[in-house]
Amino acid sequence: MKLFGIKIPMMTSLIFWALVWEIVGRMDVIFLIPPMSSIIAAGFGLVQTGSWQNATLITLRTFVLGMAMAIAVGVPLGVAMGRFKIVDNIFGLWVNMFVSAPLSALVPVLMILFGLGETTVFVTVFLFAVWIIVLDARAGVMQVPPSLIEMGRCYGASRFTIFTKIILLSALPEILAGIRIGLIRGVKGVVIGQILVSIIGYGELFELYSRSFDMERFWALTIILFAAAMVLSAVVEHFEKRIEYYAGAR
Amino acid sequence: MAASPQKVGATGGAGSGSSSIVETLADFARRRKSFWVAVSLAILFTAWEIAGRVPISFAFPTFLETLSALIEMALDGTLLPAYFITFQPLLLGVAVSAVLGIGLGIAMGLSDKAEWLLAPVFIVLQAAPMAALVPLVTFVYGIGLVAKTLAVIMLALPVIVLNSYKAVRHVNPSLVDMCRSFQGTRMQQIFKIVIPDATPVLFAGLRLGIAAGFIGVMLAELLITPTGIGDLITYHRSVANYAHMYAAVASIIAVSTLTLAALQYVELRFLRPEKRRK
Amino acid sequence: MANPIPLRTADNATPDAVVEVRDICKRYGDVEALRGINLQFERGKLTTLLGPSGCGKTTLLKIIAGLVPATSGQVIVNGRQVTGPGPERAFVFQDFALMPWATVLRNVAFGLELKGMPQAERHRIARHYINEVGLSGFEEKYPHELSGGMRQRVGIARAFSVNADVLLLDEPFSAVDEQNRRKFQEDLLRLVDKERKTFLFVTHSIEEAVYVSDRIVLLSPRPGRVSQIIEPAIDRSAAPDVIRRDKGYLDVVEEIWQGLRQYAE
Amino acid sequence: MANPIPLRTADNATPDAVVEVRDICKRYGDVEALRGINLQFERGKLTTLLGPSGCGKTTLLKIIAGLVPATSGQVIVNGRQVTGPGPERAFVFQDFALMPWATVLRNVAFGLELKGMPQAERHRIARHYINEVGLSGFEEKYPHELSGGMRQRVGIARAFSVNADVLLLDEPFSAVDEQNRRKFQEDLLRLVDKERKTFLFVTHSIEEAVYVSDRIVLLSPRPGRVSQIIEPAIDRSAAPDVIRRDKGYLDVVEEIWQGLRQYAE
Amino acid sequence: DPMRVAFGDIATVESLHLLAALERAKEKGVDVQVTFLKSEDIAAQAVVSGQADIGVGGPYALLQKVKAPIRIFMQLSKLQFYPVVNSEAYKEWKDLDGQEIAVHSRGSGTEAIMKLMADKNGIAYSNISYVPGAEVRTGALLQGNVKATIVDSSGKRILEKEAPGKFIFLPLGEVSATDEALFANTDYLAKNQKDIEILVESIITTWREVAADPKAAIALREKYKLLPDATPEMIADIEPYFTEAVATLPLNGGGADAARDDFDFYTISGALEGKAEELKVEDFWDLTALNAVLAKTGTK
Ligand SMILES: Nc1ncnc2c1ncn2[C@@H]1O[C@H](COP(=O)(O)OP(=O)(O)OP(=O)(O)O)[C@@H](O)[C@H]1O
Numbered sequence A: 001m002k003l004f005g006i007k008i009p010m011m012t013s014l015i016f017w018a019l020v021w022e023i024v025g026r027m028d029v030i031f032l033i034p035p036m037s038s039i040i041a042a043g044f045g046l047v048q049t050g051s052w053q054n055a056t057l058i059t060l061r062t063f064v065l066g067m068a069m070a071i072a073v074g075v076p077l078g079v080a081m082g083r084f085k086i087v088d089n090i091f092g093l094w095v096n097m098f099v100s101a102p103l104s105a106l107v108p109v110l111m112i113l114f115g116l117g118e119t120t121v122f123v124t125v126f127l128f129a130v131w132i133i134v135l136d137a138r139a140g141v142m143q144v145p146p147s148l149i150e151m152g153r154c155y156g157a158s159r160f161t162i163f164t165k166i167i168l169l170s171a172l173p174e175i176l177a178g179i180r181i182g183l184i185r186g187v188k189g190v191v192i193g194q195i196l197v198s199i200i201g202y203g204e205l206f207e208l209y210s211r212s213f214d215m216e217r218f219w220a221l222t223i224i225l226f227a228a229a230m231v232l233s234a235v236v237e238h239f240e241k242r243i244e245y246y247a248g249a250r
Numbered sequence B: 001m002a003a004s005p006q007k008v009g010a011t012g013g014a015g016s017g018s019s020s021i022v023e024t025l026a027d028f029a030r031r032r033k034s035f036w037v038a039v040s041l042a043i044l045f046t047a048w049e050i051a052g053r054v055p056i057s058f059a060f061p062t063f064l065e066t067l068s069a070l071i072e073m074a075l076d077g078t079l080l081p082a083y084f085i086t087f088q089p090l091l092l093g094v095a096v097s098a099v100l101g102i103g104l105g106i107a108m109g110l111s112d113k114a115e116w117l118l119a120p121v122f123i124v125l126q127a128a129p130m131a132a133l134v135p136l137v138t139f140v141y142g143i144g145l146v147a148k149t150l151a152v153i154m155l156a157l158p159v160i161v162l163n164s165y166k167a168v169r170h171v172n173p174s175l176v177d178m179c180r181s182f183q184g185t186r187m188q189q190i191f192k193i194v195i196p197d198a199t200p201v202l203f204a205g206l207r208l209g210i211a212a213g214f215i216g217v218m219l220a221e222l223l224i225t226p227t228g229i230g231d232l233i234t235y236h237r238s239v240a241n242y243a244h245m246y247a248a249v250a251s252i253i254a255v256s257t258l259t260l261a262a263l264q265y266v267e268l269r270f271l272r273p274e275k276r277r278k
Numbered sequence C, D: 001m002a003n004p005i006p007l008r009t010a011d012n013a014t015p016d017a018v019v020e021v022r023d024i025c026k027r028y029g030d031v032e033a034l035r036g037i038n039l040q041f042e043r044g045k046l047t048t049l050l051g052p053s054g055c056g057k058t059t060l061l062k063i064i065a066g067l068v069p070a071t072s073g074q075v076i077v078n079g080r081q082v083t084g085p086g087p088e089r090a091f092v093f094q095d096f097a098l099m100p101w102a103t104v105l106r107n108v109a110f111g112l113e114l115k116g117m118p119q120a121e122r123h124r125i126a127r128h129y130i131n132e133v134g135l136s137g138f139e140e141k142y143p144h145e146l147s148g149g150m151r152q153r154v155g156i157a158r159a160f161s162v163n164a165d166v167l168l169l170d171e172p173f174s175a176v177d178e179q180n181r182r183k184f185q186e187d188l189l190r191l192v193d194k195e196r197k198t199f200l201f202v203t204h205s206i207e208e209a210v211y212v213s214d215r216i217v218l219l220s221p222r223p224g225r226v227s228q229i230i231e232p233a234i235d236r237s238a239a240p241d242v243i244r245r246d247k248g249y250l251d252v253v254e255e256i257w258q259g260l261r262q263y264a265e
Numbered sequence E: 001d002p003m004r005v006a007f008g009d010i011a012t013v014e015s016l017h018l019l020a021a022l023e024r025a026k027e028k029g030v031d032v033q034v035t036f037l038k039s040e041d042i043a044a045q046a047v048v049s050g051q052a053d054i055g056v057g058g059p060y061a062l063l064q065k066v067k068a069p070i071r072i073f074m075q076l077s078k079l080q081f082y083p084v085v086n087s088e089a090y091k092e093w094k095d096l097d098g099q100e101i102a103v104h105s106r107g108s109g110t111e112a113i114m115k116l117m118a119d120k121n122g123i124a125y126s127n128i129s130y131v132p133g134a135e136v137r138t139g140a141l142l143q144g145n146v147k148a149t150i151v152d153s154s155g156k157r158i159l160e161k162e163a164p165g166k167f168i169f170l171p172l173g174e175v176s177a178t179d180e181a182l183f184a185n186t187d188y189l190a191k192n193q194k195d196i197e198i199l200v201e202s203i204i205t206t207w208r209e210v211a212a213d214p215k216a217a218i219a220l221r222e223k224y225k226l227l228p229d230a231t232p233e234m235i236a237d238i239e240p241y242f243t244e245a246v247a248t249l250p251l252n253g254g255g256a257d258a259a260r261d262d263f264d265f266y267t268i269s270g271a272l273e274g275k276a277e278e279l280k281v282e283d284f285w286d287l288t289a290l291n292a293v294l295a296k297t298g299t300k
C-alpha cells in the first residue's frame, strides 16, 4: 500500500494490529486479551524460566528429528513416484489422501503404535510434514523438461548421471518449496501432538497457562511459536529464492 | 476417484473365460487407476490384519475386528447420528468461512488497502499452529455448537481467504484490460471478469478450506468437548473398545477423503472446461 | 529503389487524422519506455509499429487505447483528448484475452453486453462478425476447443462487433503458426479493405509489416522514439504471390532490415 | 522457373551419405506418425524438413538422434546402424534445453563433462565455441540472464563443442524474435560454411528454409511421408539481401507455399 | 527397567503430593519415569498397550471390558465433587429436572454422581454434555456458558472467591467412591513386587504426612523442587487445597472396602455392568502389594 507516496511494506500492518490489541487489552474488555505490552513483558520473563527452556528443548528435538525423517523419507519417495509409474500407482492414493486428511483424528491411534511421549510427537510431526514434501518432490521431478533429459541422453549420459546431474537439480526448487510447507505443517504437528497425546513441551505449557488463566504467558508462548513458524518458513524461502534465481524464469 | 474393489473383482472374474485372468488384470491395471487403488488398499488391510493378529498390542485391533465394529456402529445407529452431530459445526463453520473468506479474499485482491491491513494477519494465521488456540475458544464461547463452529472457522478461514485473495490477484490481466478497453464499469469488471476468472481457484480454495475444516472439527471434538465422532473416539477409548475407536477414526478419515475427492471431481468436471477435454 | 518512395516525414499533419499522438513520453519507474512520440494515423489506413523488442510498441498502443496513462503528452482521437478507454477504439490482444468460460458467441458479443445491449440484438451482430471472420458453425464452442488462429479470429470479431473506428492490434498473429499466419494476413487485408476502419498494428515480422501496411513506423530501442516512417505504397489489388515478389516490396523489406539490423544482438 | 531446378528425386543414393534413413515407420499407439521414409543426407550439407504441424518432423529428427525408437526401418550413420544416441550426432533443442542452474560455460562444456574430459581442457574447448557463436564475455552468466537468441547460441555452441559430424536442429529459431532470427540465419550459414558438418534442420518458415538450405524435404500431413524434395541451388556467396531478392529464391518460396497452402486451416 | 508412570493430566498443585511420593520412591532406588498425558483414558490405553507400566485414574469401565489383565493396586483419592448451579437459573435439585448439565466425561465419576442424585431426587436431565477438566467447567460457569455442572474443590474455591453468592452448591449425600487410583498389568505387578511396594509405601507415608499437616505439601515442594515455575498464585493455593483435600485422601490405600464402595457407585452410574454384589474384588484389584505395605506400616 502507498501512503503519501511512500510505499509501506505489507508486514507493517502487524504493528497496527498489535496497537489495536494493546488498546483493547487496556480497555479490559475480556480477560483473554491482556495488553500487548504485558504479554511482551511476560514473554521476556517466560524465556528465562527453566520450564520454557526445557519445553523448547524437547519441542525442538522432536521437531528437528521429525522433519529430518520427513525430508529423508519424503524426498526420495516423491522422486521415486515421479520417476516410476508403479511406485506412483501404489503410493499415490495414500499420499493424496493423507495430505489433506484430518490427521488430528489419527493422533490418538498413533500412541498405541509408537508409545508415549516424544516418539509419538515425533511421528506426528513426520506425518504432518511428509506428504506435502512427497507431493512437491514428485511434481518437481515430473516437471523436469523432457528436453533436458533428452539432452543428457544425447550427450551420452548414463541413467545415473541424468538422475543426479539433471533431474535432481532441476527439481530442487519444488523440493525446497515442499520442505518449506512441510516445515510449517511440522510446527502444527508438533503442537497438535503435544496437546492431543502427551502433554509435554509446549503442549504442557499451553495446558498449564490456559488452566491457570495465565493469559499473558499463554499469548507470549503463542507469539513465540507463531514467530518461530514464520521465521522458519522465511529462512527456507530465502534459500528457495536463491535457487530460483539460479534456476531463472522457468 | 471412485474406489471400487468390487468392480475389479468382477472384471477379473469375467475375464477368466477366454484369456487368462492375469492378462485381463494386467490389461486392467494399465487402463484403470482404480485397480491400483484396490491393490494398495489390499496391501494396507492385509498388513493391518497381520499386525493386529500378532498382536502388536492389546489396544491394536485387527482389520476385520475394526471392520465389524464399523458395521456394528453403522447398524446399531450410533454412526449416523454421530456424523450428524459432527457435520453441524463443520458445515456451519465452512459456510461462514466460505462467505466471509471469499468476501475478504476478493476485497483484499481488489484493494491495496485491504491487502495491507489483512493479508499479513491471515498469512500468520495460516502458518500458525492454531490447535494451541482451540482450547481458548471454550473460555469465551463455552462448549456448545458456537465454540466448535468457531474452531472450524479458525482453521478454515485463513486458507479460504488466502486462496481467494490469490485467485483474484492472479486473474488474467489481459482479460481485465479487455474489459476496460470495452469501457466495462468497475462493477462489470468485478462480476463479469474477475469473479468468473477466479472461480476455479476460489473453488479449489474452498476445497482446501473444507479439508482444514475437517481438521478443525476433529480438534474441536477432541479438545473442547467430545461429541459426534470425537465422542465415539474418546468414549470407546475410555471403555477399551479399541476396535470401535479405530473404526471411528478410520471412518472420519475415509469420509473426509471421499468428500474432498468428490469436490475435486466436481471442480474438474464443471469448473475447468479447458482441463476437462483433451 | 525506384517504385515505392519511403517518405521520411517526422511531422506529417494530415487533415484526416483520426488518431493524433502528441509528444507522448512514458516512464515506468526508472525505465524510460517512450520519449517524445508524435504521430498521426489516418482514417481507413493500416499503420504498423515496428521496432526491436522492448522499444515500447505495446506501451504506445495501450496509451492510445487509454489502458495505460502517459507520463506526459496527449492522445487525441476524433478531436477529443483521450483520458481512458472509449467506444471508438477497440483492442485486439496478443494472447487473445478470451473468456475461457464463455462460448465464442458470448465472447464476440461481450463488448456489446457491457454496453447493455439486449441479448437478441447483440447476438445478431455477433453472428454477423463471426461469419465475417470465417467462424460460422463455431458459435457454441469454447475457446479451448479452437486453434490459436481461430481464437485470434474471435478476438478480431469481438473488436469489430463494437463498431469502433480504430482497431489496435498488438502482435495478433504471433501465437499463430507460420503457415496459417500467411493465410491470416491475406484475410486481414480483405477485412481492412471491406471495413474501412483505422488499424494500428504491432508486429515483429518485417515481411508481415510490409505486406499488410499502408505505413510503417520504425521505433528505435528504448527509450522508444520514431526513427523512420516508411510508406510501402504497394498495389494491394495484385495477387498475394505477385505482391511478395514485387520489387518494391522487396526493396522496402530490405531497407527496413538494414535499418533494424543494427539493433539486433 | 528457370534458375533453380527443383529435383524431384525420391531415391537419390549418393555415395557420400553420412546419414541414411531406410524405410522408417513410426506409430505412437494408434497414431501413425511416419510412414516409409527413405532419405539420405550428404556430408557438409544443410537439409531442411518442412511440413504442416504434426506431420512428424520432430519424430523423424529424434529417430535419427536415437532418442526415439522407430517402429520399423533403420537409420545408418557413418555406415553403422543407430540403436541409440551417439557421439557423432548432436541435437539442438527448440526450447534450448539449457540447465538453468549452470553458467554458459558449464552448459557449453556439459557434453564434454559427460564424456569425462578434465575441466581445464573442456573449458578451453567450450570457450572456443562460445567465442565462435559470438558470446564471449557471457561465459559466467546464467541462462535466464540471456535473451532467447543468445540462449540458442549456447545450445549450438554445446552441440559444436562435442565435435559431432551431424547436427540435428529442431526449430532452433522458433523461440527467437523475428529480427534476431534473420541475423541468426546469416550466422548459421557462416557456421555451416566454416564447420563443414552435416546439418538437419526443422522449421515452419518457408523463407527460412529456402534461405538456409541446400535441400528441402517436404513432408505430407500425418502419416508423414516424403512428398517432395527441392534443391534451391542458391548462390550462397552473394550478400544476404541479394539472395533474398533473387528470383530463384522467390520462385522456390512461392512453389513451396503453393504446395503447403492446401494443408493450412 | 524404569517404572513408567502415566498421568492422565498435567502436573499441577493437585498432584503435588503424588509427585513428592514418586520422588521418595526414587530416593529409595525405584527409577520412576513420569509421562503426562492428555486424559485419563489415554493413560489407561497406555497401560493396556504396554506403553506405560502404571496408570493414574479410575478405569473401572475399562477394567471390565479390556482383554488385558489390568488391576488397581491402590486408591489415591476419593471423589470429592460439588454439584453447583448458577443461582440466577436454578436453586435446588428439583430445578434441574429437564435441564442440561455438564460433567467431566462419559462414564466418569462426575457423571455417576449427577446420575445418582437425579435418581435420588426423582428428576431427569434433558441432556448431559461432556466438558473435560474441572477448571474448564469452572471457567464456563463464570462465563455463564454453563448453568449447572459439578466442580472440584479448587473450582469451588474459585467460584466462592470470584463471585460470592452467585452460585449455589447443591447438597450431596454420602458418596464414597474412587476418584483416582493406581493400576497396572498383573504381569508387571507380579514381576516388580518390590518396586511396587516401595511406591505404595511412599505414597501412604506421604498421604499420612499431608493429612497430619497440609502445610507439609509446601515443604515437600521445596524439598524436591517440584513445580519450579509455579506462579505465586499457584503456591498460595497449595495450603487451602490440601486442607480441603485431606478428607478425600485414603490413608490406607483403599483396598477391598473401597472396591466394594466403588462397585455400588459405578454400577449405579452405569460405568460397570452387572450387579454390585456379583462383582468380585479380585477381578478389579490386586491387593498383594497394598497388604504387604499395610502390614509394615500399620493401618490408620
Ligand atoms: N508495467 C510495466 N512496468 C515496468 N516496466 C514496464 C512495464 N511494461 C513495460 N515495461 C518496460 O517498458 C519497456 C517497453 O515495453 P513494451 O512492452 O511496450 O515493449 P514492446 O515494444 O511491446 O516489446 P515486445 O516487442 O517484446 O512486445 C520495456 O523495457 C519493458 O521492460
Ligand SMILES: Nc1ncnc2c1ncn2[C@@H]1O[C@H](COP(=O)(O)OP(=O)(O)OP(=O)(O)O)[C@@H](O)[C@H]1O
Pocket (backbone or CB within 6 Å): D028, D029, D031, D032, D033, D052, D053, D054, D055, D056, D057, D058, D059, D060, D222
Ligand atoms: N510421445 C508421443 N506419444 C503419442 N503421440 C505422439 C508423441 N509424439 C508425437 N506424437 C504424435 O505424432 C505426430 C507427429 O508429431 P511430431 O511432434 O513429430 O510432429 P511435428 O511435425 O514435429 O509437429 P510440429 O510442427 O507441431 O512440431 C503428431 O500427431 C503427434 O500428436
Ligand SMILES: [Mg+2]
Pocket (backbone or CB within 6 Å): C057, C058, C059
Ligand atoms: Mg509488446
Ligand SMILES: [Mg+2]
Pocket (backbone or CB within 6 Å): D057, D058, D059
Ligand atoms: Mg516438432
